[in-house]
Amino acid sequence: MATPRTLIDSATIGARIDALAGRIAATMPEDFVMVVILNGAFMFAADLSRALARAGRHPTMEFINLKSYGDATESAGQVRVLGTLPERLDGRAVLLVDDILDTGRTMHFARALLAGLGASPVQLCTFLDKPSRRVLDIRAEHVGFEVEDRFVVGYGLDHAKKWRGLPDLAAID
Numbered sequence: 001m002a003t004p005r006t007l008i009d010s011a012t013i014g015a016r017i018d019a020l021a022g023r024i025a026a027t028m029p030e031d032f033v034m035v036v037i038l039n040g041a042f043m044f045a046a047d048l049s050r051a052l053a054r055a056g057r058h059p060t061m062e063f064i065n066l067k068s069y070g071d072a073t074e075s076a077g078q079v080r081v082l083g084t085l086p087e088r089l090d091g092r093a094v095l096l097v098d099d100i101l102d103t104g105r106t107m108h109f110a111r112a113l114l115a116g117l118g119a120s121p122v123q124l125c126t127f128l129d130k131p132s133r134r135v136l137d138i139r140a141e142h143v144g145f146e147v148e149d150r151f152v153v154g155y156g157l158d159h160a161k162k163w164r165g166l167p168d169l170a171a172i173d
C-alpha cells in the first residue's frame with residue numbers, strides 16, 4: 001500500500017479546532033456532556049476538549065465504542081455497540097463527537113442511542129464531513145473540514161488498524 005499523502009497538516013488542524021471550540025462554547029449551554037465515538041475520534045476529542053478548556057468550557061466527557069467498518073474501506077452498513085454505554089443522560093445537552101460523517105449511519109445510530117438515554121438537545125460535531133457519501137439525511141452542526149470522496153487516515157482515523165497516530169490528515173489511494 002502506498003504511503004499516505006498529507007491533505008491537511010497538523011498546524012491547520014489545530015487552528016481549525018480552536019475556531020470550532022469557540023463556536024461550540026458560544027452555542028452549547030453552560031453544562032453539557034461531550035460524548036465521543038471511539039475509536040476514530042480519540043485524537044480529535046483530545047484536542048477539542050483542550051481547546052474548549054482554553055475557551056473556558058469544561059464539559060463532562062463520556063465515550064461510546066461503535067463499530068461500523070471492518071478492515072475494508074466500505075461500510076458494513078450496520079452499526080454495533082461494543083462495551084458499555086453511559087448512564088442515563090435525562091435532560092442533559094450533548095455534543096456528539098465523531099471523526100468523520102461518511103454515509104451517516106454511525107452518527108444516526110449514535111444520536112438515536114443518546115435520545116434513548118434521555119439526552120436533549122443533541123448537537124453533532126464531526127472532524128470531517130464527506131457529504132458526497134451520505135446515505136442517510138443527517139447534518140452536523142459543527143464540522144472541522146469538508147473532504148472529497150477519498151479514503152483518509154491519520155489524526156485518529158485508520159485503515160486496517162494502521163495510521164491512527166499520524167499528526168496530519170492524509171489520503172491513501
Ligand code: IMP
Pocket residue numbers: 040068069075098099100101102103104105106107150151152153157158159
Ligand atoms: P458512516 O457510518 O458511514 O458515516 O462512517 C463513519 C465511520 O466510518 C467513521 O466513524 C470512521 O470510523 C469510518 N470511516 C468513514 N470514512 C473513513 C475514511 O475515509 N477513513 C477512515 N475511516 C473512515
Ligand code: MG
Pocket residue numbers: 037038039040041098099100
Ligand atoms: Mg469511527
